[in-house]
Amino acid sequence: MxxxxxxxxxxxxxxxxxxxLRAVGLLAVLCVLAPILVVVFxxxxxQTDIWQHLIATQLGGLLANxxxxxVGVGILVSLLGIALAWFTVMCDFPGRGWFEWLLMLPMxxxxxxxxxxxxxxFDFGGPLQSFLRDHVGQAYGSIDVRSEPTVIVVFSLVxxxxxxxxARSAFLSQSSDTIEAARALGCNAWQAFFRVALPMAxxxxxxxxxxxxxETLADFGTVAIFNYDTFTTAIYKSWFxxxxxxxxxxxxxxxxxxxxxxxxxxxxxRGGRRFVQGARLQHxxxxxxxxxxxxxxxxxxxxxxFMAFVLPVLQLILWALGxxxxxxxxxxxxxxxxxxxxxxxxxxxxVVLALVLAFNRRQKGRFSSVYGAAHLGYALPGSVLxxxxxxxxxxIDNQFFIPLQRVFGMAPTPILVGSLLTLLAxxxxxxLAVASGPVESSLERIRPSxxxxxxxxxxxxxxxxxxIYLPMLRPGLLTAAxxxxxxxxxxxxxxxxxxxxxxxxxxxxxxxxTAEGQWQLAALPALALVAAGLIPVIISIRQSRH
Amino acid sequence: xxxRVAARLVAILVVVGxxxxxxxxxPADSATGPELVVYSSRIEQLIKPIFDDFTKETGIRxxxxxxxxxPLLARMRAEGENSPADMLITVDAGNLWQAAELGVxxxxxxxxxxxxxxxxxxxxxxxxxxxxxxxxxxxYATDRVKPDELSTYEDLANPEWSGRLCLRTAKxxxxxxxxxxxxxxxxxxxxxxxxxxxVDNLAVAPFASDNKVIEAIDAGQCDVGLVNTYYLARMLAxxxxxxVGLFWANQQGAAPAGRGVHVxxxxxxxxxxxxxxxxxxxxxxxxxxPTAQYDFASLNQEYPVNxxxxxxxxxxxxxxxxxxxxxxxxxxxxxxxxxxxxxxxGYR
Numbered sequence: 001m002x003x004x005x006x007x008x009x010x011x012x013x014x015x016x017x018x019x020x021l022r023a024v025g026l027l028a029v030l031c032v033l034a035p036i037l038v039v040v041f042x043x044x045x046x047q048t049d050i051w052q053h054l055i056a057t058q059l060g061g062l063l064a065n066x067x068x069x070x071v072g073v074g075i076l077v078s079l080l081g082i083a084l085a086w087f088t089v090m091c092d093f094p095g096r097g098w099f100e101w102l103l104m105l106p107m108x109x110x111x112x113x114x115x116x117x118x119x120x121x122f123d124f125g126g127p128l129q130s131f132l133r134d135h136v137g138q139a140y141g142s143i144d145v146r147s148e149p150t151v152i153v154v155f156s157l158v159x160x161x162x163x164x165x166x167a168r169s170a171f172l173s174q175s176s177d178t179i180e181a182a183r184a185l186g187c188n189a190w191q192a193f194f195r196v197a198l199p200m201a202x203x204x205x206x207x208x209x210x211x212x213x214x215e216t217l218a219d220f221g222t223v224a225i226f227n228y229d230t231f232t233t234a235i236y237k238s239w240f241x242x243x244x245x246x247x248x249x250x251x252x253x254x255x256x257x258x259x260x261x262x263x264x265x266x267x268x269x270r271g272g273r274r275f276v277q278g279a280r281l282q283h284x285x286x287x288x289x290x291x292x293x294x295x296x297x298x299x300x301x302x303x304x305x306f307m308a309f310v311l312p313v314l315q316l317i318l319w320a321l322g323x324x325x326x327x328x329x330x331x332x333x334x335x336x337x338x339x340x341x342x343x344x345x346x347x348x349x350x351v352v353l354a355l356v357l358a359f360n361r362r363q364k365g366r367f368s369s370v371y372g373a374a375h376l377g378y379a380l381p382g383s384v385l386x387x388x389x390x391x392x393x394x395x396i397d398n399q400f401f402i403p404l405q406r407v408f409g410m411a412p413t414p415i416l417v418g419s420l421l422t423l424l425a426x427x428x429x430x431x432l433a434v435a436s437g438p439v440e441s442s443l444e445r446i447r448p449s450x451x452x453x454x455x456x457x458x459x460x461x462x463x464x465x466x467x468i469y470l471p472m473l474r475p476g477l478l479t480a481a482x483x484x485x486x487x488x489x490x491x492x493x494x495x496x497x498x499x500x501x502x503x504x505x506x507x508x509x510x511x512x513x514t515a516e517g518q519w520q521l522a523a524l525p526a527l528a529l530v531a532a533g534l535i536p537v538i539i540s541i542r543q544s545r546h
Numbered sequence: 547x548x549x550r551v552a553a554r555l556v557a558i559l560v561v562v563g564x565x566x567x568x569x570x571x572x573p574a575d576s577a578t579g580p581e582l583v584v585y586s587s588r589i590e591q592l593i594k595p596i597f598d599d600f601t602k603e604t605g606i607r608x609x610x611x612x613x614x615x616x617p618l619l620a621r622m623r624a625e626g627e628n629s630p631a632d633m634l635i636t637v638d639a640g641n642l643w644q645a646a647e648l649g650v651x652x653x654x655x656x657x658x659x660x661x662x663x664x665x666x667x668x669x670x671x672x673x674x675x676x677x678x679x680x681x682x683x684x685x686y687a688t689d690r691v692k693p694d695e696l697s698t699y700e701d702l703a704n705p706e707w708s709g710r711l712c713l714r715t716a717k718x719x720x721x722x723x724x725x726x727x728x729x730x731x732x733x734x735x736x737x738x739x740x741x742x743x744x745v746d747n748l749a750v751a752p753f754a755s756d757n758k759v760i761e762a763i764d765a766g767q768c769d770v771g772l773v774n775t776y777y778l779a780r781m782l783a784x785x786x787x788x789x790v791g792l793f794w795a796n797q798q799g800a801a802p803a804g805r806g807v808h809v810x811x812x813x814x815x816x817x818x819x820x821x822x823x824x825x826x827x828x829x830x831x832x833x834x835x836p837t838a839q840y841d842f843a844s845l846n847q848e849y850p851v852n853x854x855x856x857x858x859x860x861x862x863x864x865x866x867x868x869x870x871x872x873x874x875x876x877x878x879x880x881x882x883x884x885x886x887x888x889x890x891x892g893y894r
Contacts, residue, residue: 042684057889119758124750125765145749227715227754229894237717240616241885247591387620394624402628411821412628417609417621499861501583501609504590512589512612517777 010257018363025360025371028353032374032429033390038257039380042249047238049248054234065148066230069223070213072152073159077212080156080304081163082205086193087301089171090179092286093294098275099301100168101541106308107161107483108533110490112221113510113526114158117312118150119225120194120319136303146226154226155216157308163208166438170201170476173445176285189287203444206266207437212379214259214433218381221492231255232381238388252384259379267372313530319523327524332509336528339489339505346427347485351477353428354435378433383493389426390497393417418500426494431487435480442476482540486533506532574793580822582829584610585618586635588812593635594610596841597791600832606825618807622650622817631820635677636721640726641876651815654827662834662852666873667811676874677810678832679849681867682724683807684793684795685778686770687763696793698803699728700736700860702770703743711747712759712768716888719881720756720774723822723886724808730872731802735761748807752894757781763790774810779847779861794867806868810877812842 065412088100122128123144132141155258174197182192198205220232231251239248289297353374361371379387397414405412418423446469454468470477492507499508507527513522586593589612597608611618615636622629622645634645645651651673659668659675667676684696687842695706702711714721728737749768758778762768775792782788794848796805814833816826832838839855842848849857 051887053889057886117791121760123758124767125758125761146751148641171858224717225754227752227894233717237885240614240719240724241717243648245616245620305801310582383617387617390617390621391624394621398626398628413630414625414628418630467828482704493617496611496613497621499611501611504612508612512591513587515614517757519757 003437021356021359023422024353025357028357028428028432029374030382031425032377032432033193034392035385035429036376036380038149038388038391039249039253039256039365039384041278042253043087047244047247047250050238050242050244051250054238058229058234060235061230062229065228066217067081068148068154069152069216069230072148073155073216074209074213075162076156077160078150078205078209081208082198082201084160084301084304085164086169086170086197090189090193090197090285090287091289091294091297093289093297095298095301099305101538102305102309103164103301104161104537104541105305105534106158106367107165108486108530108537109309109312110160110507110526111158111215112153112225112492112509112514113522113530114154114308115225116221116514116522117315118154119145120519121311121315122150132358146228148228150227150519151223151228154222155212155219159212159215160308162211163205165479166204166208167201167440169438169479170204170441171197173442173475180285181270182303189289194490204437204441210262210266211434211437213262214378217255217259218265218379220381220383235384236379248383249388249532252380255381256379260376263372263375283318289545313527316523316527316530319520320527323523324355326476327521332524332528334531335369335504335509335525336507338503339507339529340532342427342495342503342505343485343488343532346431346488347481349424350389350431350435350484351439351481352495354432354439354480355477357432358436358440361440362443375433375436377429378431381493383497385430386426386494386497389422389429389494389535390417393422393425417498418493420500420503423495423498423500423503425442427484427488427491430467430491430494431484434483434487438476438479438483439473442473442479446472478540482536485536489529489533573807576591579605579607580608580825581609582632582822582825583609583630584620584633585631586610587607587615587618587637587641588635590846592842595845596833596838599837599841600829603829603837604831606828608829613670615644619645619648619650621757622819623648625819626634627881629817631817632820632822633814633816633829634674635812635814637680638723638809638851639676639811639813639877640719640723640873640881641878642669642811642813642815643875643881645815646671646673646817647878650817650819652818652820652822652823653814654830656827656831658831658836662831662854664851664853666871667851668813669815669875670873674813675816675830676813676851676888677836678812678837678846679851679869680720680810680812681775681807681849682772682863683775683795683867683870685760685763685773686793687766687768688789688791688792690766690769691791693791693793696770696795696796698796699772699808700740701725701730702772703740703789704746705747707747707770709747709749710769711744712749712762712771713744713752713893714756714759714773715752715754716885716893720810721772722881722884723810723877724772725884727808727870729880729883729887730876734883738887738891741887741893743891745891760788760790764788775861775864776847779858783847783860783875792864794864796870797868804870806870808871808872809869811874812848813874826894887892 084103088096088103120126124142124144129141129143178196179192182196187195218232220236223230235248235251238244238251357371357374361368391447393416394414397416401415450463451468454464459467490507492511495505495507496511506529509525510522601607618634622631622634634651636642646669653671653673655672663675668674685834703727725737725741725806728740732740753762756773759771759773760778760781763771778790778792794807796803796807798804812828816823816830820826834852838853839852843850843855844858847858847861
């Protein structure tokens, strides 16, 4: 779809519209770049001491660990996400209709919650191994599960829904004509998948996998629970151990460079190819599979669902019951309300901005490649980004608002830092990348001929947008909003550092409990987080069925 | 046409932004006198009851944010003289020392604090004061270890404990301070040997929390470990039959072997940027007094700094102990050295 189609740059008003969109887009990019520049400028001073120490003792191992983790998670989320999406969209098996949406639920489980539940259940001292030792034999229950494979599986179980959701909507929007044509031309089911469906779904799948990988790369909480050292370990050691924020920022900027290169490579590899959908949106065609294969699919889906959702939720419920009902006080509901409110507004703002940026990128103007920079916020570890935002917003406070307050004779207090506005800014700066995946790929799939046809039929401007674009974008926008909503609910470091007084959320409560090692007491807020995260997931599922 | 769409998008942003600003303005009941702002890395459950008592007694209201010490310090530094924070509360002397080094804390003199807080548990210049004591000592499996087999932290590096020791990760500041105390007591070289010996004796890779260390001893994964006493106290409160005992380390003989148990503090200081120094001082002094000291000790089963206050009944069963008198500031000064030493020894 070309810029000329979207916006007929004939009237002066649409020229103004382009400039307004462009201004908002550039402002957003600027907001994302500010904290990142703070991080990059850390190279202005040398921190040779720490670097020498890290290189001499740990850095090699940390890089190897990080790379293993990325490769492992990348492979596993792709396998799970693509396979499950293909099963549920294209094949008939018992329970398909249920699994179709149940398999999205693990997304609502934060990775750190999954990690501490996994340890609680499967660790040496946990119920499973204790049972094995007591009833089967000493040798069967003496495994240290805090190992590389466990970490990879934990990440994959909570991150595969990114790939699953995006791949699923890609498969759904591929018209059955395409697959039927492939079949008519002699492809079997496998060939239709590998030669037609998979290549067509590639942008969506790559977007999903890269989200999962960025989340893995920037994670600290989950790996800390397993005491598994990755590159972020070095960042936190420099900051919390050596109190050297400069060195921490330098390390973080290396992470950033890595992600930027990956994003760039992904863009390049997509090149000028266009991925549009066929005429028929509705999916009616499914492959017939043998009963054995069908039951195998049911089994696979059940196992994934059990491990990624049922088991952690059951364990959380048990812990929450054990911790007692006195936790269900007014304070708890306050935290819940804060979480929902923040996540709700942040989701709206982020999706709107993602849409603005996506429109801008399509205009192929001078700046169009600049907007890609808006994705970089997701690449930094949460707390490094939070500090970057805090530093840049404090700078504005100190240089602009405080002198202004002095002029008017008011008591100088920071306006931005500690305000809800800054916290929301932190959310959308961090999660723009999450929203823009689904927004952009659904925008890309709109066939140019469709709006063209609408125009010949007399639809113009706003009508075109509200009657053609928005309905067609709706699944993508909804997916984006759900992803951001759930991510904001789970977000910890920026919420901790930038929240206004009293704006504690469920994630803050979980942090406070887990910081003291009281996992059981964190169960109720964690459960509430999962439950609240389910609401938008379920809404989006209902919507996507219509 | 497009203009209207774009305008609507922008309008949504503006409305939401204004709503956000509106919600974030403080309630307009400022007539009731000064209000203190506290940045705390002690969690809400462990400070709010104390603040509530203070407000009830003095009418001074308190607002607070909780976070890790690192981010809070970064924020205080960035805000500089405009920082709204009146007080910093944090755990571990290393963090307090760092805050003082960064110049965000105000030196104060107070006869009350000098009387209530022992000299080793506060900054020489009065920039921070301990408010509660946390002892880090040896715990053991009561069915597999006899207390008379245990003696010192250093002893756990000896081959007899090979494959029997559990430790928490070296990333936790509690262990960094403990190793700093080894450096002070034994010197660089000997301390490094001890740390290397611990690593050799590990039964499994270090754990993420003290609770996990205690659970591992309970489950039979290892026989001895090093934890802060309040973790054990909390678990004993839930399960009095837990087969894990507590042993006060380094009590026998002359120093360095008899230097006493390694203790650390949670503490507080008044910020340089504070606009309410008198009220902040009042809070700090109040925290060293009997009401708050009892709260600090009983909320989290820690030891009071003020020796006029008794520890909770639950932890009185462990009896009294003699504590290492290393000044708390040493732990801060040597923290970086300790981390490097643990890295070299492969203690993760």
